Amino acid sequence: MMSFALFKATLKKNWLLLFIFFGVLFMYAAVIISMFNPDDIAQLISMLDAVPEDMLKAFGLTTAITNMTTYLASWLYGLLMTSLPMVYSIILANRLVAKAVDNGSMAYLLSTPNSRAKIIITQGLYALLSLAILSAALFGTGVAMCEAMFPGLLDIYAYLKLNVTTMLANIAVMMTAFFFSCLFNETRLSLGFGSGVPIAFLLITMLGNTSDQVKILKDLSIYGWYDPVKVVEGSNVLGLDLVYTGIIAVLFIAGVLIFKRKRLPL
């Protein structure tokens, strides 16, 4: 099913990339959490009045900040927790398959008794697991920081629900980029489509957030199918989680099948 030897080599080569993205997101989370001040909510809202409302909405920020959990859902999960993992996904997905085909080193992996499917499944699982670990680590450190600084203010269950949905959306985007990495033999095309499509998703979501008239745009984007604030306020996302899981599975299987059948210029 998968090659542990290859998984180990992939981990060794790519853990630093994951660590850097974790570091940056952790820093943002720490700053945003520490900025929360239950007494100064009103002051924070008045500060935001100076900024046009549409622009705030584009960045996923809502002015109805009432508690810690919605505050984080808006400030952290409105844009940061999707856009940075998206950049990570674009870089990683291209590295895992297309780059090795483009530079020819895939020939060595295939000159061992491991099938193409096994190699792609190994690389895809690394992509998937690394994002899961990133989400888990950010969730864990986030909860710990909230509890240390503002004990009892965070609704941990709601926050977990939001983290799961965000993670699945991010993995769906990772698998989109991974699919293109399996489809194309050249880094140029893999990176072009693998970054173009996710960036388009993100921009469409930002645009859709600006006003109710263009809200329909959000339906076109993987990121636009949930509203972080509504998720923590209690909307049911189980169905959506299943949709994301389905997309992940379909893209993963499609990537493996395409790679298995195509001609490789090695």
Place this chain on the structure above:
Amino acid sequence: MIEVKDLTLTYPSGKGIFDVSFTVRQGEIMGYLGPNGAGKTTTIRALMGFMYLDRGTASINGLDCWSKATEIQRFLGYIPGEIAFPDGMSGDEFLKLMHDMRGTKDTKLQNRLLEMFELDPKGKIKRFSKGMKQKLGIVAAFMHDPQVLVLDEPTSGLDPLMQNRFVDLVLSEKQRGKTILMSSHIFEEVEKTCDNVLIIKEGRIVVHSDVQTLKASQRKGYVIRTKEAGAMVQALQAAGFEAGIVTEDAVEVFIIAQDADRFIKTISGFTIMDLDVKSQTLEEVFMQFYSREGER
């Protein structure tokens, strides 16, 4: 045993290989020659299972090269024509990865090969010279003692000493019954190791011959320096040799082995200042082969 029958594999550009058929028996070394872009690497891609065929069949030890590619890798050694290693690895990490992915553990042969080619695999591969990378590729291809070897220009970038080591290695593997298909540009290497030679041109096999025949047909070129260049050319041409004037006091002449005696006698009457062997590349040797095939 490598068996290829009516193999056709075309690229969208229309280039490719057409109706290629050959067999490499067990214990045989087949040289695979041809100009750049003739289709050598394409044939090897088909054998490695990197590309499916449009028509025909390709099999190694009875296993289909496309559908059974994974099984074939258990007893196959491969050197890519353009070696590219996974990024960011050191030489020993790479060899370890190959062992792990093959499920082999024994490093005895690996160490012997490293010693034979005087390669220290420590340090990042990125910093290796071209020759070192090639040596690493050779070690990776032979270290699991495969029964069949597919080698795409295995000595490119090696110095003559190491090329000889490689010839020794191939000959000793041959004695142990290995089946080898080897593409090459170096005539000496092919001459010393191969039993038979295939020559491919524009995607089609144009010559399938044993090495002795190829060798016998090899013309040797000489450059003779003499004051009587014009007269010498006339004498040589009259005797049926292919000769021409290079500069005003140098004559170029091509002969095949069996004409050596007649050649010496033809020019014995002239005053010769210098005699140089004009070395011929493998391409030149087989380009001749083509033209003679064409005349027939």
